[in-house]
Amino acid sequence: MTALFLRDLRLAFSGGGGATTGVIFFLAVIATIPFGVGPDLNLLSRIGPAILWIGALLSTLLTLDRLFQADREDGTLDLLIAGPLPMPLVVLAKCLALWAASCLPLVLASPVLGLFLALEPAALFAVMATLFVGTPAIVFIGAVGAAVAVALPRGGLLVSVLVLPLAIPVLIFGVSATYAAVNEPDPFLPPFMILCALTLFFGALGPIAAGAALKGGGD
Amino acid sequence: MIRPRIALQGLVVGRGAVAVAGPFDLAVASGEALVVTGPNGAGKSTLLRTLAGLLPPISGGVRLEGLTAADGEAAARLADASHYVGHRHGMKAALGVGENLAFWAGYLGAGPLRTGEAAEGAGPLAPAEALAAVGLPGLSDIPFAYLSAGQQRRASLARLLVARRPVWILDEPTSALDLASQALFAGLVAGHLARGGIAIAATHHPLGLEAAQTLHITPPAGRDDGPGSNGPVAPAIDDAALAEAEGWL
DSSP states (O other): HHHHHHHHHHHTTTTTSSHHHHHHHHHHHHHHHHHOOOOOOHHHHHHHHHHHHHHHHHHHHHHHHHHHHHHHHHTHHHHHSSSOOOOOHHHHHHHHIIIIIIOOOOOOOOHHHHHTTTTHHHHHHHHHHHHHHHHHHHHHHHHHHHHHTSSSSHHHHHHHHHHHHHHHHHHHHHHHHHHHHSSSSSSSHHHHHHHHHHHHHHHHHHHHHHHHHHHHTTO | OOOOEOOOOOOEEEEEEEEEEEEEEEETTTTEEEEOOTTTSSHOOOOOOTTSSSSSEEEEEEEEEOOOTTTBBOOSSSSGEEEOOOOOOOOOOBHHHHHHHHHHHHHHHHOOOOTTTTTTTOOOOOHHHHHHTTTTTOTSBBGGGSSSSHHHHHHHTTTTHHHSSSEEEEEEETTTTTTTHHHHHHHHHHHHTTTTOOOOOOOOSSOOOOOOEEEEEEOBBTOSSSTTOOOOOOOOOOOOHHHHHHHHH
């Protein structure tokens, strides 16, 4: 499992996995929003957390469709299915590698990009914390979509359509936790805990479902 | 210690719910090879993918006796005790050849080792040694994408040597190989069999396995229009049966 994780990580950074695409996309979205919204700093800082979250969600979806497809095309997927590691663990290792390669940079970049959106310091750290615990859930949900669409030549769009409704709760609780950190009377912990619970839930369910989909979709 | 053996028991293989070939009833014991032949589309790859655990069998099954998996336990599925070499290489183009092999060695595990096996040359080889054994010495650092088609095939065959498995399931292993490399690979298979391994290969080229059993798959009549379509004919429905069925309705 460690071997698979390290190999996927190296592939992502050597340009084969296209993990940097997500980060560039995120940067592009966040950098253009202030120009579109105009110079109203109050408005920007009010919608900033939501923009950061939507940007992160979309750029994660963008990188997801290649999660299993590259492995399927060169035959690696066959060997992984026939190999000694159970499929859910294979999926888990691949998801963690994808998260570390494409979502972790997003999380780290979010405070800097938050400055573009005139967020106050508390909101910067709240966005970073909620993205840190929330993005794994998006990856795990997306893995199921990617596994279902693995045999389709242009499955990227299908993955997004399949995954988006399931990822909406993550978005809702991520953004509401961030707002709660800034707006005084709202409690921060309850939505944040639900976000953590969503990640844990999908972390257990996603790999099992994706593993079953990959095994059943073998040809 | 019983002699390791694979028995196919009424195995019918297919894609989805459609049976492609079978039923097969045969046994391959340790040190033996099974060569699967047949025209294109007869179901050779389907049979091998089913054996490797990538496709569910339509009916029947595979019984294993005395085979050990990579973790030293008795193998429950054939996939635990076998290497599968398919049409695609399973190597990442962007990584070095040695890196690819090192990954598979680490991922697949070294394989069962009995005392003294390492001394006989049956232990897993280091990636560089395995590459030398398939005739690609010194290519360890080259990215896989830079190799020629034949070299890529040989590099992917080196995977058989970096992690030991008692059973090799080979689907057209010698495609894209020149004559010298085919002979080299036949030597590797002969060495594997001499150490008590089992090889199941689908091939159009002779692998130099004179002692091998041959399973010739003939496609069922009506589906294949090529020569040699002398398979079992589906029972035809005659007019009387048809009239009877219609009358019953």
